[in-house]
Amino acid sequence: MKEKIVLIDGHSILNRAFYGIPDLTNSSGFHTNAIYGFLNIMFKILSEEAPQYLTVAFDVSAPTFRHELFKEYKGTRKPMPQELREQVPVIKDLLKAMRINIIEKAGYEADDLLGTISKQSSKQGFEVSVISGDRDLLQLAEEDIKIRIPKTKRGTTEIEDYNAKDVLEAYQVTPLQIIELKALMGDTADNIPGVPGIGEKTATKIIVEYGNIENAFAHADEIKPNKAREALMENYDKARLSKTLATIDINCDIQYSIENAKLGNIYTDQAYQMFKELEFKNLLNRFDAPVNDNTLEEVFKTITMLDEAENIMNQAKKCDRIGIQMIVDKERLIGTSIALSETQVYFIVAEGFITTEYIADRVNEILNSSISISTIGLKEQLRILQISDINQCFDVEIGAYLLNPMNPIYPYSDLAKEYLGFILPEREELLGKLSYLDAYEQKPQELSKVVCYMSYVALMSAGVIEDRLKAAGEWDLFKKIEMPLIVTLHDMETTGIAVEKDELKEYGNQLSVRIIELEKQIYQLSGEEFNINSPKQLGEILFGKLGLPNGKKTKTGYSTAADVLEKLEADYEIVALILEYRQLTKLKSTYADGLANYIEADGRIHSNFNQTITATGRISSTEPNLQNIPIRMELGRLIRKVFIPKEDYVFVDADYSQIELRVLAHFSGDKKLIQAYREEQDIHKITASEVFHTPLEEVTSLQRRNAKAVNFGIVYGISSFGLSQDLSISRKEASEYIEKYFETYPRVKEFLDEAVMKAKQEGYSTTIFGRIRPIPELKSSNFMQRSFGERVAMNAPIQGTAADIIKIAMIRVNDRLKSESMKSKLILQVHDELLIEAHKDEIDKVKEILNCEMHGAANLLVPLEIDMSTGNNWYETK
């Protein structure tokens, strides 16, 4: 068997990884995504090929021969972004630490070195693999030289392999003719000009026919498309230059000793240290050395004896603060983990004489002795923990969310990494995908570790998080809004909302009848049966078979989105039917059938209100989502009739009127805007009057509608394109609307500009109440991402402040209902709306409370108005 050598194009793979992997930093803020991606690709190759030799080639930053040639021609390559540049020396050090051979040589690019070494090695009888993201290298392919191009596809890395015959198959030309192709078509990524006007198709045709550019030029008069002929004849010098640029030098003057490339043990101690600093936790597993210092796990104790549990509970009462974690799965208490100090961490298991009641009673006793507790995710534990004063609690998950609301979740391992500065094994590593209950039965020891880590991290990180919240100006937000809100949300979840199951079912049945009718008609009009719900099949039928004019395309095919179909609706009966079908199947599957699955034994739906999901500070609702129940279309709105108050109760619903625009009025301090709100005027109408230079009385409903869209657009971080899409007008018209808007409300423009500028400086935006939203996109060199960042910088303070205000209102309303011992309960929040299930004897009182507490939630430069209504179901409250 031949010996194998792997050659890696260092910069090319780093580049791939940098742009392919979302940004990743270690806790000191050093960017690591390119290194991480590079290593993953390298490890994958090593395990696949098990080569005896490995070399990584790098470009030297000094100008090279081919660069020089190019510079004269067109200028220099655009510089590497700083986030990538800083990673280059580190990967080199890391490779050195792994005793992996690196080559670089002034005057040559990495691909020249790779070309030379690969040819030499194959001649000497080695089997060679060249790893690069650059298709230029395909010219090197031979039977024993395989070019491997990694592609990051949906998170997983797939590698395309090319031997000589694969190149021929894929490109219809030999590896060496790849150079000829490049000479004609050019390569913007590699700064090769090519012949303007000749692309991949024409280039392939020419080279397949004539073999090379010289021969093609000689037979130029025969070349078929006139355009290509003229392009080639006029730009033959460019083609020749491009050919030189594209040709990899396979005779570099380098001393390459294969012995230096011999692979030994790459898992050295130095490499281990570097991996640790880079915080590549899951890569650390590759080392024989222990992944984590077990000193921490050694202090963990699993408690199953009552007297030991008793002892711990008694000690807990003497502490100032403990870390605690109630482990509940499907209503069942499996145990509790308690951290008394850094070295006293216990998992008290609910079994034998230690009953769930015992644990609950003892823990609540501790809480009553008014010591502080710290925990991860307090809301989920409140069914068991009886909190007498929320001020004694510290939820580190909530704290971590406020410090960085962009994370999807806040597991103990991430908290340890971020706030304690060390790496812990993740839950999944220890338990896999097991639930607590399953882990309790199948992996009790690992479960014990997980829960002990949790209470340990909760205890140890609380102080750090407190300091960081104070430093970030978020301490009041944490103490006065987010922590108390936990209780409010828990109350809402516990109460739930009653649903008429039979009515819901009947509603679904009615939808089914119409859906079947629609199906029949659609099949008839299209001439075949297909899955209307499949955008792929639907697109093929509409735009393929039936030949409808198609507007947009998606990555995977035709777009069949509603805004595309709506443009065709008037002309094609089938499109109108499809739109109705879509609407009805959505209502049936998501709402009629979907909601029915969540009705519990008490006849009510208990949705989850999540406090740590959104980037802006809003809460979200899941399982089911009760914040997107239909209202805009009448047919959908009817669903709200099945949401009912219990007997002797009614619904009282209150929503803030235009809260985001009022927040904008406050932020900007714009006189006209503030005056309009103080005088309770119709803001959209006023805007229309100003923007369209029309007397107030003469504003048409269309003008008002357009002005409303502009107002919304401002809140979203206006762009002329977005507005034009929304209103189906030209971009130019949209720009004019925006310009006039800013003339009308000049302070709004100032505010928005300032919001972007400030966010650019600080790296984040802030709400009135101090909530932070980081906006890393503002620093992006990518236009699209940066523009997104700018829109976010305009929107986040507005949406976030509105979210803060309604959170304050929720806490105040809920607290008053409870402190005044009322039967009425707050049951839903829908971003600017609160729904109360009010006892018939308390309706007036409830209205008074809503009025008072919602108005009083914030003191802005404009009044906060609310609209209130009552009803015997959610449909009636409008």
Next chain:
DNA sequence: GTGATCACG
């Protein structure tokens, strides 16, 4: 698991 679509504010 991801993308397309569509429900809400």
Next chain:
DNA sequence: ACGTACGTGATCACC
């Protein structure tokens, strides 16, 4: 020239 409104979650198809 780039290709876009801000923030969510559920369902379905399809790999």
